[in-house]
Amino acid sequence: MPLIQLTNITKSYVDPGSGARVPVLRGITLGISAGESVAIVGPSGCGKSTLLNILGTLDSPDDGSFTFDDEDLAKGTPGQLAAIRSRKIGFIFQLHHLMPQCSVLENVLLPTLSLKSPPADALPRAQSLLEQVGLKERMTWKPAQLSGGERQRVAFVRALINQPRLILADEPTGALDEANAAALTDLLIALQQSSGVTLVMVTHHRAQADRMNRVMTIHEGVLS
Numbered sequence: 001m002p003l004i005q006l007t008n009i010t011k012s013y014v015d016p017g018s019g020a021r022v023p024v025l026r027g028i029t030l031g032i033s034a035g036e037s038v039a040i041v042g043p044s045g046c047g048k049s050t051l052l053n054i055l056g057t058l059d060s061p062d063d064g065s066f067t068f069d070d071e072d073l074a075k076g077t078p079g080q081l082a083a084i085r086s087r088k089i090g091f092i093f094q095l096h097h098l099m100p101q102c103s104v105l106e107n108v109l110l111p112t113l114s115l116k117s118p119p120a121d122a123l124p125r126a127q128s129l130l131e132q133v134g135l136k137e138r139m140t141w142k143p144a145q146l147s148g149g150e151r152q153r154v155a156f157v158r159a160l161i162n163q164p165r166l167i168l169a170d171e172p173t174g175a176l177d178e179a180n181a182a183a184l185t186d187l188l189i190a191l192q193q194s195s196g197v198t199l200v201m202v203t204h205h206r207a208q209a210d211r212m213n214r215v216m217t218i219h220e221g222v223l224s
Contacts, residue, residue, distance in 0.1 A: 001070065002031040003165060003198055004055065009064035011050055024050045026221040028064070034165070037192055037199040039209035042218040048202045049170060051218065055200060056089055056168045057081040069165055086114040090159030090167045090197075092188075094174040096151040098143040098158075104130065105139040108158045115162065122161065129157040133187060149180040156188060160195060167192065169201040173208070185211060 009028040012021045024047045032038055040048050053059040054066065057073060066074040069088060073081065090111075098107045108126040112118040119125070130139055133153040143151055152172065159167055172188065173181035185208045192199040201212065209215045217224050 003034040003069060004032040005067045006030045007065045009061045011061050024221055028223050030223060032198060034198055035196050037212040039212040039215045040202045040218055041209050046218050047221045048218055052168050052170055052202050057085055088165045090164040092155055092159045092169040092172045094171040096155040098151055098154060100143050103140050103142060104135060104154050107154055108161055111158060111162050126161055129160060133157055148176055149184060152184055156191060164197060167197050167199045171203055
């Protein structure tokens with residue numbers, strides 16, 4: 001069984017001007033295996049982020065089935081979906097969303113606070129991951145003291161701290177220059193491969209997408 005199975009997923013939104021429903025996803029069917037890396041590409045407004053939000057349980061489909069790690073999430077309660085997010089999903093966004101008042105190490109450890117029983121090895125794991133991404137000497141620094149690339153490295157480590165089954169990355173290097181974006185893509189792939197986590201990345205950059213195991217294109221709500 002795949003780690004993720006979407007079958008005939010549809011999603012629409014109400015146009016605030018006309019009140020009409022506007023379809024965004026039209027019968028998406030997609031299976032993703034554990035440990036696989038998948039890129040989703042397509043023009044702006046085609047439904048990429050909506051699909052990622054459904055995969056991350058931040059949004060619910062109108063219809064269709066969604067199974068993740070042998071659990072049916074299409075009709076999950078808010079409490080069930082929040083628990084899944086905390087335990088099994090890590091998020092990386094275009095903007096790092098670090099807490100400015102917290103140190104690098106504290107920012108990485110923040111996701112563990114949502115767990116009923118934070119892992120005993122959370123602190124040494126955070127320190128080890130930060131060392132792996134070249135931030136050993138930055139652990140006590142605040143985000144304002146870091147470069148853009150360093151802040152995004154912290155966001156990468158934060159997404160991995162709870163040892164999730166799935167990482168969802170929405171344009172994770174979109175705010176960086178070309179050189180930093182290429183270096184961060186290399187780092188993300190290295191972290192994904194070393195941890196064995198499944199990675200789904202939305203990107204506009206075809207060169208980055210081609211680094212993944214599989215590239216899917218979404219156009220007018222249809223995935224191919």
